[in-house]
Amino acid sequence: MRKEIISPSVVKRLPRYYRFLSDLLAKGTGKISSGELSKIMGTTASQIRQDLNCFGGFGQQGYGYNVEILRDEIATILGLNHKYSAVLIGAGNLGRAIANHIAFTEKGFTLSAIFDVDETIIGENMNGIVVENIDKLKDFCKKHKPDVAVLCIPKNVAESMSKQLIEYGINAFWNFSHYDIAMEYPQVSVENVHLGDSLMTLCYKKTLTEEKENN
């Protein structure tokens, strides 16, 4: 229940807090003040106090925050202890990178299966998981009821695929395709990664800097 009162802007910052606190913990830092944390994170101490107060505020005046308790609290709010089961659809270059590069288990998920249509990829072992034929997706979902689908497929395929996956009971998507799932299915949880949009944004920033320098 507590989560519902955390504002979206604070939620957006929680993964970054989690990352920095995990780094501090790995370095053996036991406690930290909002002032020190703000310097490391490039923000203000008052912003940090305000953010962390939203969910209980474990800081003590003149003592600071217990790094481990705070990090674990943020992990709980993010739901990282859930180990939701994820299926990856599309084992091309991007899907392969996602399967191999991302530590799903640290981020609240377990990658349980990978599916593709490409006969040359099916049967390949990716990070301990054998890529299966997409034909077997329906049966897999029926049997194992995965929680989340990771879509590393082109936009034109993503529309029908997400429709199927929702019919198979999946209600959360990590979406690398350019198909807007959330528009069609407002009830599902979607996190989009639009690499193309990100690259265009960089182009804008670079252009702006150049124009400023030239003026």
Added chain:
Amino acid sequence: MRKEIISPSVVKRLPRYYRFLSDLLAKGTGKISSGELSKIMGTTASQIRQDLNCFGGFGQQGYGYNVEILRDEIATILGLNHKYSAVLIGAGNLGRAIANHIAFTEKGFTLSAIFDVDETIIGENMNGIVVENIDKLKDFCKKHKPDVAVLCIPKNVAESMSKQLIEYGINAFWNFSHYDIAMEYPQVSVENVHLGDSLMTLCYKKTLTEEKENN
């Protein structure tokens, strides 16, 4: 000059406008009203009119927007016609996916070189570019003066690598590492892609949905 008055929140939406308008153009749509566009994009007509008014507003009462002119205008604002030269550092799983998956040329960039430290990867051909030894980076930068670096390397390497790259004259980064370049070098343009943060955010959304269902 005009760009400086476009608010960051509008800028953030421009790549998405660009994508939808490109799709419309590919389907042969010549003009579109703010009402129709809002339905396709899942937003409101007034939001669209407000956004597009920021940079001249090409819509005509009772006629709508000329899709091609509007798309080209957004491309110009984003700087997509620049063809900035980009070097990719790190040709592991993620770097490989980025090199092969992203149409750099459509997004304002040309991928001109790929560098790695791994002897087993150096010499490999990725999307027409041969992966070079990182030893050659300095000379390459001196000779070709690339505009942008794409960092697909771990956080612990990214710190020293970005320092070097800035010394070599690069002032813009597409950053997939978890190192916060912008904090150390506020003068450079940085666009971060934090896949781990994105996955944690999905975990939060999924957890929230489950809690609502269970209550």
